[in-house]
Amino acid sequence: MYDLIIKNAKIPQGDETVMTNILVLEEKIAGFVDSTHGAQAKEVIDAEGHLVFPGFMDSHTHIMYHGFGHRENWVTGSAAAVRGGISTIIDMPCCTVPSTRTVKQLELKIDIANAQTVVDYGLWGGVTGEDVREGWMHNVQEQADFGVVAFKVYMTPSVPTYPRVTDPEMLECFKEVAKTGLPIGIHAENFAMCDFYVKKFQADGRMDGPAWSEARNELAEKVAIELGISFAEATGARLHIVHMSTGIGAKLIGEAKKRGINATSESCPHYLTLNYQDAMTKHGACAKIAPPIRTSGDNEEHWEGLRNGSIDFMATDHAPYELESEKTSEGTTIWNAFPGIPGTETMAPIIISEGLNKGRLSLSRTVEVLATNAAKHYGLYPKKGAMMVGSDADFAIVDLSKEWTIDPKTQASMCGYTPLEGMKLKGRIIKTIIRGTLVFDDAQEGVLPTLTDAELDKIVHNFP
Amino acid sequence: MYDLIIKNAKIPQGDETVMTNILVLEEKIAGFVDSTHGAQAKEVIDAEGHLVFPGFMDSHTHIMYHGFGHRENWVTGSAAAVRGGISTIIDMPCCTVPSTRTVKQLELKIDIANAQTVVDYGLWGGVTGEDVREGWMHNVQEQADFGVVAFKVYMTPSVPTYPRVTDPEMLECFKEVAKTGLPIGIHAENFAMCDFYVKKFQADGRMDGPAWSEARNELAEKVAIELGISFAEATGARLHIVHMSTGIGAKLIGEAKKRGINATSESCPHYLTLNYQDAMTKHGACAKIAPPIRTSGDNEEHWEGLRNGSIDFMATDHAPYELESEKTSEGTTIWNAFPGIPGTETMAPIIISEGLNKGRLSLSRTVEVLATNAAKHYGLYPKKGAMMVGSDADFAIVDLSKEWTIDPKTQASMCGYTPLEGMKLKGRIIKTIIRGTLVFDDAQEGVLPTLTDAELDKIVHNFP
Amino acid sequence: MYDLIIKNAKIPQGDETVMTNILVLEEKIAGFVDSTHGAQAKEVIDAEGHLVFPGFMDSHTHIMYHGFGHRENWVTGSAAAVRGGISTIIDMPCCTVPSTRTVKQLELKIDIANAQTVVDYGLWGGVTGEDVREGWMHNVQEQADFGVVAFKVYMTPSVPTYPRVTDPEMLECFKEVAKTGLPIGIHAENFAMCDFYVKKFQADGRMDGPAWSEARNELAEKVAIELGISFAEATGARLHIVHMSTGIGAKLIGEAKKRGINATSESCPHYLTLNYQDAMTKHGACAKIAPPIRTSGDNEEHWEGLRNGSIDFMATDHAPYELESEKTSEGTTIWNAFPGIPGTETMAPIIISEGLNKGRLSLSRTVEVLATNAAKHYGLYPKKGAMMVGSDADFAIVDLSKEWTIDPKTQASMCGYTPLEGMKLKGRIIKTIIRGTLVFDDAQEGVLPTLTDAELDKIVHNFP
Amino acid sequence: MYDLIIKNAKIPQGDETVMTNILVLEEKIAGFVDSTHGAQAKEVIDAEGHLVFPGFMDSHTHIMYHGFGHRENWVTGSAAAVRGGISTIIDMPCCTVPSTRTVKQLELKIDIANAQTVVDYGLWGGVTGEDVREGWMHNVQEQADFGVVAFKVYMTPSVPTYPRVTDPEMLECFKEVAKTGLPIGIHAENFAMCDFYVKKFQADGRMDGPAWSEARNELAEKVAIELGISFAEATGARLHIVHMSTGIGAKLIGEAKKRGINATSESCPHYLTLNYQDAMTKHGACAKIAPPIRTSGDNEEHWEGLRNGSIDFMATDHAPYELESEKTSEGTTIWNAFPGIPGTETMAPIIISEGLNKGRLSLSRTVEVLATNAAKHYGLYPKKGAMMVGSDADFAIVDLSKEWTIDPKTQASMCGYTPLEGMKLKGRIIKTIIRGTLVFDDAQEGVLPTLTDAELDKIVHNFP
Ligand SMILES: [Zn+2]
Ligand SMILES: [Zn+2]
Ligand SMILES: [Zn+2]
Ligand SMILES: [Zn+2]
Ligand SMILES: [Zn+2]
Ligand SMILES: [Zn+2]
Ligand SMILES: [Zn+2]
Ligand SMILES: [Zn+2]
Structure with a gap:
């Protein structure tokens, strides 16, 4: 029983990409499999074929x-x-x-x-x-x-x-x-x-x-x-x-x-x-x-x-x-x-x-x-910065095609300004996962408020 | 049901190594998992913690x-x-x-x-x-x-x-x-x-x-x-x-x-x-x-x-x-x-x-x-030369510590000589696998003779 | 008694020029003097302020x-x-x-x-x-x-x-x-x-x-x-x-x-x-x-x-x-x-x-x-290629301002053609002197015919 | 009538040397001649074949x-x-x-x-x-x-x-x-x-x-x-x-x-x-x-x-x-x-x-x-630093073979010390001439005291 499976993940391998499913257990990457047939997990996130970066x-x-x-x-x-x-x-x-x-x-x-x-x-x-x-x-x-x-x-x-x-x-x-x-x-x-x-x-x-x-x-x-x-x-x-x-x-x-x-x-x-x-x-x-x-x-x-x-x-x-x-x-x-x-x-x-x-x-x-x-x-590799079996299960899921415009009013920072305001971009972070926990979901405009205390507790206290 | 699982495989990831199990299906790498619990395969090769190279x-x-x-x-x-x-x-x-x-x-x-x-x-x-x-x-x-x-x-x-x-x-x-x-x-x-x-x-x-x-x-x-x-x-x-x-x-x-x-x-x-x-x-x-x-x-x-x-x-x-x-x-x-x-x-x-x-x-x-x-x-990557999900399931399993001496009399080549004769090496190929088939096993002094005709047939005819 | 004095010679000294008079004795440069007052020579060539090159x-x-x-x-x-x-x-x-x-x-x-x-x-x-x-x-x-x-x-x-x-x-x-x-x-x-x-x-x-x-x-x-x-x-x-x-x-x-x-x-x-x-x-x-x-x-x-x-x-x-x-x-x-x-x-x-x-x-x-x-x-310096006391008295006197056009019909070579034909130049050789003998004078359309046998004899037989 | 002739001067010409006589008139180099025959000067310094530098x-x-x-x-x-x-x-x-x-x-x-x-x-x-x-x-x-x-x-x-x-x-x-x-x-x-x-x-x-x-x-x-x-x-x-x-x-x-x-x-x-x-x-x-x-x-x-x-x-x-x-x-x-x-x-x-x-x-x-x-x-060439006709008649005559030892007690500087004390050298300045006036003569332990007021006057006031 895995903690999390990220299905339909297109992952970078050099300059190529490979479609796979990522298995997560106890905050670490537990494996990559071409088919999730038979694998069980407490939670499943479907990357829907988007690029999943470390x-x-x-x-x-x-x-x-x-x-x-x-x-x-x-x-x-x-x-x-x-x-x-x-x-x-x-x-x-x-x-x-x-x-x-x-x-x-x-x-x-x-x-x-x-x-x-x-x-x-x-x-x-x-x-x-x-x-x-x-x-x-x-x-x-x-x-x-x-x-x-x-x-x-x-x-x-x-x-x-x-x-x-x-x-x-x-x-x-x-x-x-x-x-x-x-x-x-x-x-x-x-x-x-x-x-x-x-x-x-x-x-x-x-x-x-x-x-x-x-x-x-x-x-x-x-x-x-x-x-x-x-x-x-x-x-x-x-x-x-x-x-x-x-x-x-x-x-x-x-x-x-x-x-x-x-x-x-x-x-x-x-x-x-x-x-x-x-x-x-x-x-x-x-x-x-x-x-x-x-x-x-x-x-x-x-x-x-x-x-x-x-x-x-x-x-x-x-x-x-x-x-x-x-x-x-x-x-x-x-x-x-x-x-x-x-x-x-x-x-x-x-x-x-x-x-x-x-x-x-x-x-x-x-x-x-x-x-x-x-x-x-900074000496944190391959715990961080890598997408290997054994690395921390940290991911950024990216929709390469999504177009949007930078707007400080929709940002989480307390400041309310940015000189990049109005810049039009193509490609947007749609989900961020840290040690197996979904901490940001663009569809939900952030997921932190929805996390239980136990879940929140799991992703803090992590001075490497 | 996988065709093959290579258990206890230490695989290179950059300059690091990671211990994993490699899943093979239909001649390709189907996945890497930290535990084979629940995974089934027709054949299992135990790498015993040795380095498994592409x-x-x-x-x-x-x-x-x-x-x-x-x-x-x-x-x-x-x-x-x-x-x-x-x-x-x-x-x-x-x-x-x-x-x-x-x-x-x-x-x-x-x-x-x-x-x-x-x-x-x-x-x-x-x-x-x-x-x-x-x-x-x-x-x-x-x-x-x-x-x-x-x-x-x-x-x-x-x-x-x-x-x-x-x-x-x-x-x-x-x-x-x-x-x-x-x-x-x-x-x-x-x-x-x-x-x-x-x-x-x-x-x-x-x-x-x-x-x-x-x-x-x-x-x-x-x-x-x-x-x-x-x-x-x-x-x-x-x-x-x-x-x-x-x-x-x-x-x-x-x-x-x-x-x-x-x-x-x-x-x-x-x-x-x-x-x-x-x-x-x-x-x-x-x-x-x-x-x-x-x-x-x-x-x-x-x-x-x-x-x-x-x-x-x-x-x-x-x-x-x-x-x-x-x-x-x-x-x-x-x-x-x-x-x-x-x-x-x-x-x-x-x-x-x-x-x-x-x-x-x-x-x-x-x-x-x-x-x-x-x-x-030569344009064969990542089918060859890579250890990714989707690549050909080609592996060389290496015992880094094994000491041996080059001796043309024990080589498969027809020639019977080599100027490297007598050279002492540390590190030896112990198994070679091509598209999921074990084609060389040092313990058996080669495995080709033991392959069935069907198995042999599977590993020829492969002009990429 | 010098053999030759070249009066009013503007000679190159680095990127500068200096006006001087050149003394020649026994085919060599015998000196440079600012005034020829008192100096006697068998022959005097007046460079008229033109540049005198080696x-x-x-x-x-x-x-x-x-x-x-x-x-x-x-x-x-x-x-x-x-x-x-x-x-x-x-x-x-x-x-x-x-x-x-x-x-x-x-x-x-x-x-x-x-x-x-x-x-x-x-x-x-x-x-x-x-x-x-x-x-x-x-x-x-x-x-x-x-x-x-x-x-x-x-x-x-x-x-x-x-x-x-x-x-x-x-x-x-x-x-x-x-x-x-x-x-x-x-x-x-x-x-x-x-x-x-x-x-x-x-x-x-x-x-x-x-x-x-x-x-x-x-x-x-x-x-x-x-x-x-x-x-x-x-x-x-x-x-x-x-x-x-x-x-x-x-x-x-x-x-x-x-x-x-x-x-x-x-x-x-x-x-x-x-x-x-x-x-x-x-x-x-x-x-x-x-x-x-x-x-x-x-x-x-x-x-x-x-x-x-x-x-x-x-x-x-x-x-x-x-x-x-x-x-x-x-x-x-x-x-x-x-x-x-x-x-x-x-x-x-x-x-x-x-x-x-x-x-x-x-x-x-x-x-x-x-x-x-x-x-x-080629190891001929400073006998050749130099304008020093002791060097061979070889000079090319150049009128920097004279304009002319290359014409093979007026050249001494036997060939009668040149791909440079018609090229307009500014700057012309007006006199050439070898070991103290004037061998070319533009004003006279060449001076060789006017040299005596003794003079001619002096400027041949000189394999260095 | 020249002011000065430096006879038997070996002068540098590139890496070669040439033996000549240097004519000086009105503080400038007036010429170089291979023979001083017929040339008259108020003063003659015999370089005795030593190297004469600018x-x-x-x-x-x-x-x-x-x-x-x-x-x-x-x-x-x-x-x-x-x-x-x-x-x-x-x-x-x-x-x-x-x-x-x-x-x-x-x-x-x-x-x-x-x-x-x-x-x-x-x-x-x-x-x-x-x-x-x-x-x-x-x-x-x-x-x-x-x-x-x-x-x-x-x-x-x-x-x-x-x-x-x-x-x-x-x-x-x-x-x-x-x-x-x-x-x-x-x-x-x-x-x-x-x-x-x-x-x-x-x-x-x-x-x-x-x-x-x-x-x-x-x-x-x-x-x-x-x-x-x-x-x-x-x-x-x-x-x-x-x-x-x-x-x-x-x-x-x-x-x-x-x-x-x-x-x-x-x-x-x-x-x-x-x-x-x-x-x-x-x-x-x-x-x-x-x-x-x-x-x-x-x-x-x-x-x-x-x-x-x-x-x-x-x-x-x-x-x-x-x-x-x-x-x-x-x-x-x-x-x-x-x-x-x-x-x-x-x-x-x-x-x-x-x-x-x-x-x-x-x-x-x-x-x-x-x-x-x-x-x-510093823009002083060729008035200074050159040995051309027209340059200032400044010379250092050097005996390349003379051996001596640096001793602050014999130096003109007021200080009486030098960290070079005791250093043995081969090659010594024997005469220094500025604008045609001998200002140092090693044989006389300096010549300044012997100069007339008029002579001294001639070599001062010369901010170039
Ligand atoms: Zn900063
Ligand atoms: Zn800063
Ligand atoms: Zn070859
Ligand atoms: Zn060859
Ligand atoms: Zn040629
Ligand atoms: Zn050629
Ligand atoms: Zn200083
Ligand atoms: Zn300083």
């Missing part, structure tokens, strides 16, 4: 619980994730007060997350210039021992609770993280350049949206990535460029890989689809993120990077804010609005619509950039 | 039926293959009288093969200088339409029945094969150089084994590969270097790939393990092949090529001869002995022992070079 | 004396050279009966040349497949000891008296010439390809001029150069590509240089200025050379090659034929017409007009490609 | 006049230069109070220099973070118009009077200097890294000499050069790396050149000859410079860089200090001692002894790195 992974989210009560929390954030076919997120350490850079903070974060999340999650560890200066570097190994999957470093600060590093402090972080064998993800923008040109543009009286992208320019990211590559080469650390925004960045990471340097990168949906001139003009603060949106040329270079492997996988940098208080209130300008946009709900649909369906990405590459590669990179 | 592919064999009665035929050759875990061979067009370069010859070849073979097979098409000169190039498209998977061209002849091409004739062949979209595999040795130095060494009185390798030198292969790359670039043909022997060759093909040229290559077991000074001295004519065995440095460069992808997959160039008549009879010298050695029985064991078990190749790369890549290259 | 070098000529009586001889050929500002030629070994591949033939050639030449000269040595086959390779070192400056090898034969090499014979030539330390210049066209496509085009009935260029195609040169590079790498020989015609050739030689291989190349004026479609249509046999004229794209790539150093210097392949007997007589077709055109008279004017005056080449690069580099390459 | 150039000196009275001034500094065969220095803008970043300061500097210098000189302009912040960037073009040859920027400050730039300030400087077409020379060390590790080493209690080199580590220079290259690429500025110390720097600049970026670099004698472990241990503060002395490996990579062109020329960073007050006084440590060593007196002897005489550099390359290339780079 559950997607968003390895870069900012759930902003304690200290930021009016922002995205684990309830709204995880609901948004599963609506996007995401079965695992990996959350950043920066958006709490205090930030999550010790075992004590990690324990506190897990307590809060476990009580609220409907999506499985892993955690980023943190290390800052303050840790270097104060002699707190022992926290690095302790966080690693506790189970974080990577460490985040900010060259340019995004939130006041998480101090940036100077160049030598970053080098010290690389040395320390290298010992753990875990990746070190850097927010790669040259601080002094960002600071200087933002102030210069402010002094010049620029108040338009595009000013944000022009002030935090491509060169600031380029030289930051070059510095990261040199530090990775010098220390042996596993450099990862989080939310890389520029095409030149993809080129640099691709070249570094060829030279044998352990360097990886991620793109985000907005860096594949939006150009700053249009998006910042139209959406202003609601399209404000850091690094900023770039040009159409960068969009194309990122698609190319996804194809040729210089970009390893997708993530979202999901960081939505309360629209009224932080984006549109009286006195809010492009300079003081908080940078951040939602992402989890639309990442996979965009890759499927604009990548797979338009022929930019092959099927196997689609699986890699949405699921497999991040899972491998 | 059946291996040897895409370069010379079965020498009509016209060469005293050589390897489809009975002995296919028996040797399955003993090596090989479930599919792709046979070359050159070793018949006349050679196989027309639909008529292909039909004749299939008739003979089908009556004798126990291994599945595909066929190489053929094109020669004679076809160019005589205006027979229409045969190329006709062979493609008939179903050959690639075309073979000889820059230097190996058998009298299959004329070589001059440089412009080769260019004409590239142009014609390019139209079919199929690969063109070249025996890459500069004819004039081989001919000149062999005659020079003969004139100098050299009669030692190493003279063969020194006469047909590395440079003759290098410049032939360079010519092939230029022709591929000029015509768009899919260049494939069969039985590539040199490390410099791997380097050239790797560079051509980077420049976007459609170029691939294969190595053979003897180019990974033997150096000519030792092997040609010890085995003389019994180690004589073309291209010849090279140096230990080339061995290492080929392992590196398998790792970095400049070598795409393994094949054997399996071409054994009757020992008495063609290798050791009175008057036979290193110059007039026929070039050729057996290979199918030992290719996979060598890759597993010297590659996988010694850490030279990862598990995923082992699967690629023994099965997946050749199947993809 | 005498130019044409290192690739075919003077066709004994055995080819009705062709260019040393009288007409050397007169043509000095009219082009050339003070030294290096003559090829192929156009005599028998060809010049022994000391005996060299001695004979010098006897004839010395009696006729007005230009200084060096000699190419020769080596052919016949020398390899017949065991005559000792001739190589003997020619080197006698004083040849390089060795010529034909991959594809141009004249019946000078056999081509097969690939291994060429390798043997490389090995032997490598020992001498001298360059080995190859006529780089794949023989079998040239032969095959010429015959194919003939069989197809093509009789138009462009057919010649299309039959002896770019690829035949490309693969020949690749072979030469591989042989140079294998043997350490100093590979030189004579009369390189293709842009891809320049690219290959440039890359080989970067990889540290000792490889050089020369272009000719017709490869910089003519495209085959126009020139072969208009001039037919009178534009027929081997390798043939290529495309406008190749023209541009050769200018780029001259700039970036992948082409080392210019030469002419000067090989004119009697118009009536070998280009236009009854029954002459594009296939059986003799390949060859004149060049010495127009090489420098074309480089000056189309290169220097049009900004394609800098002044320093102009000096290098017309004089310095060839002199260095 | 006067050498040191394009990186720190003469420390007003504000630093007890340091090297123009009298001692220029005397030291001419003893080293140097006829032109280009002086840095940083070592005055206030520093030289305006036309007013330039005028003041010239007044002081002209009254004291015996060597010809050019001037670096200056631009700092302060100029960016205070809105003084108009000074850049004004300095260019006044005649400076380049602009100096400090990423890490060396003297309190000359503020460093932050990264964006440096970018602003690149943009501004790009408009002038002049080079921008950067002191390439990452400030934060130098500062951090110096403080860390101090905190760790390191007081040994090598600590200085280990604290200001290779990586700080590497990432600074990478930043400079990115800024040069972004702005089109002519990047020059002054006093480059690392081998990796040479590699980076070489690669940037190949990518078409306008980047150049200079090495200094101490980066070619000293390793920090030995030199800093032995000499301590007296070997303290910034960037610091590196390893023997870096020495070798710099010789290679000089050969392959990734290093364009030599300079000295000549900056000597009063030994008692700034290097050895009570309380002076490796951390607070002033960084700086002398250089002008030994640069050319070291290149000649260790480069030319030991076969590391060819003769032509020796001339380029000591004279020609810097003159071209």
